[in-house]
Amino acid sequence: MKKIVIQGLGYVGLAMLTFCAGAKKNNKYLYKVVGVEKKSPKGSKIIQTIKSKQTPQIVDDKKFLYFYKSLVNEHRIKVSLDLNEYANADVVFVCSNCDFNFSTSKVELRKYLNNIAQISKKIKNNCLLVIQSTLPPGTTEKVLKPLIAKNLKKREVKNFFLCHSFERITPGKDYYSSMKNVNRVIGGVNKKSTELTKKIFKSIFNLSSNKIISFKSPTESETCKIIENSYRATNIAFIEEWRKFCFKNNLDLEKILNTIRQRKTHNNIMRSGIGVGGYCLTKDPLFASAIKQVLGYNSKFPLSTNAVVINKKMTSNVMSEIENRFKKKIYCKKVLLIGVSYKEDTNDTRFSPAEKVYNFLKSRDCKLSFYDPIVNYWEYSKGFSVDKKNLKNYDIYIYLVRHQSFKNLYIKYKKGSIILDLNHVLNEKKKLKISRNKNYKSYFIGSRIA
Ligand SMILES: NC(=O)c1ccc[n+]([C@@H]2O[C@H](COP(=O)([O-])OP(=O)(O)OC[C@H]3O[C@@H](n4cnc5c(N)ncnc54)[C@H](O)[C@@H]3O)[C@@H](O)[C@H]2O)c1
Known part of the structure; x- marks a missing residue:
């Protein structure tokens, strides 16, 4: 059975963990799945909550809750703080956060690179990394790929596969359906990476081919996400300009x-x-x-x-x-x-x-x-x-x-x-x-x- 590891168990990671753990073919579970959190007070609390079978606070969608609880009852939801979980993973979904520092006006790239380093210092040959975090355009190809290659080379590990696939999940009552029913967008660093990611998404979400959009590069997937959210933010700001005018007059x-x-x-x-x-x-x-x-x-x-x-x-x-x-x-x-x-x-x-x-x-x-x-x-x-x-x-x-x-x-x-x-x-x-x-x-x- 192939092993999937999810890095980060926030809104995106918890849903990924659940859907991967619940993926079945011919009534049999497909993957061994483990969610890994950061060794921090927040990460430890998440692990403790999940291990003690309490419902994580972020879950407020009944449909998701039903699915999640059924998997808890079948002992399918496994989580850990141990970085060694990456060592024998076939696939790692990276769902950790890359934040923007509003005081320095810079993306917290160094912190995020540390997340990727934790993975690349452990993974085995031919592991597939699927980056779901929102990142500045170019990050996967120009920064993550060389970093992973460097860390693998040090350990004489020859090969890895890498894709960016942005996420569209929405917290709240549509949490389940916004993960299950959306089109998946994939941009691999090479054809093989894209093909492998396509295959794994199909197996997890029962997606038909027309629900998967492949881009030529990870930068297109990263850019797609940034444009999508900038478009919305700009439309909102546009109305705010006119709202002020209308109020005044x-x-x-x-x-x-x-x-x-x-x-x-x-x-x-x-x-x-x-x-x-x-x-x-x-x-x-x-x-x-x-x-x-x-x-x-x-x-x-x-x-x-x-x-x-x-x-x-x-x-x-x-x-x-x-x-x-x-x-x-x-x-x-x-x-x-x-x-x-x-x-x-x-x-x-x-x-x-x-x-x-x-x-x-x-x-x-x-x-x-x-x-x-x-x-x-x-x-x-x-x-x-x-x-x-x-x-x-x-x-x-x-x-x-x-x-x-x-x-x-x-x-x-x-x-x-x-x-x-x-x-x-x-x-x-x-x-x-x-x-x-x-x-x-x-x-x-x-x-x-x-
Ligand atoms: N929440 C959404 O609706 C949404 C939608 C689309 C995309 N995204 C993007 O997906 C990413 C994750 O978003 P989120 O809302 O789940 O964030 P979140 O803050 O809820 O969760 C991220 C989790 O990753 C953990 N983490 C950080 N570093 C780690 C490490 N080294 N090892 C293991 N775990 C680590 C954090 O402790 C945290 O629990 C972000 O890049 C975000 O922009 C979020």
Whole structure:
């Protein structure tokens, strides 16, 4: 039985571990699979959680949970901190993180190269490495390939195969399907690497050939991912520019956007919002300008870079506008944040705009609580969600996330309270009811102020 090792057991790695462990042919499991984490407090905690058969906190999709638990019951989920696991691997999926350092404006390439070195100092001849981490274009071919070759040569290991295959998994309720049903994109350093990766993806995900796109090189796969996320970040930033203009001039941006959407070519124009969060959109567009670190020459991407800058300011822009509008009415108040994850229907709170809203109001001496039926414990505030029964008696209610369950959430707002919908959570009927009620003050993002 071939052995697969997964490096890194975060959102991407845990899903890869599970799908590889569950891959079957003729009712028989195909691979021996082990997930390896970093020897760090975080990595040790992940290993301990999985080994003690608790569900990792990142899993909040019922379909995935069912699949994962069935494999736990069959003792298929194996994890370790031991680097020797790489030694007899036939395939290694690299799902560790390559971060962007916002203070130095550089990609943390050295740390990432250390992850690759750990693998290449151990693997046997003819091992296949599939890099799923998001990387600056050129990294796999120009940096990882020579590094792996050098480490193998020292140990007189002759050959290896290498591909980049970017990941599109989305945390939250579609975690399972976003891993299982998407097209796989592969860029190998040579034909054989691409063919081997194609074969293994087919066996894990039951993919037909037309669901696998092969690129000529890993750089095309890396570039594809960066363009995909930069495109989204830029579209969001574009609307933020106009949102500010519309707010200043009291124009109904949402009505304007709905009118534009009537043109078929423009029907996916973005909505205004409170901010961009999550792990990917906040850093990936900056990987474009980090090309110098990899290819050695400057390549400027002003749109992608500016998009991140504009998006980063979005939350504080909105909060300052609210402060200007409501003046001292937002000071020292009892505030309820409704939803704190970075997007709807997930418990992922990484870089969530709710953090900035929290900070802004904390510095105005507000007493903050949050209600989020999915997050429950919020690492950032070190607090637990208030119970659904206790949503009354706040001075300010701020809707931040469009969780599905909020559609049917009815709150009896306190008389004299301020209700802010900063992410289009409330429907038109609810908004109208609130704005017509003289007992409340309100603000709905993208709408004209009455
Ligand atoms: N989360 C997403 O939705 C998503 C989607 C597409 C692509 N990606 C990309 O995939 C990669 C992983 O993302 P993620 O969200 O799973 O990140 P994550 O931070 O949740 O997980 C990465 C894990 O790798 C571990 N790790 C780091 N160095 C290691 C080492 N040397 N050995 C073993 N483990 C190590 C970390 O401890 C961490 O648990 C990133 O490059 C990310 O940009 C993420």
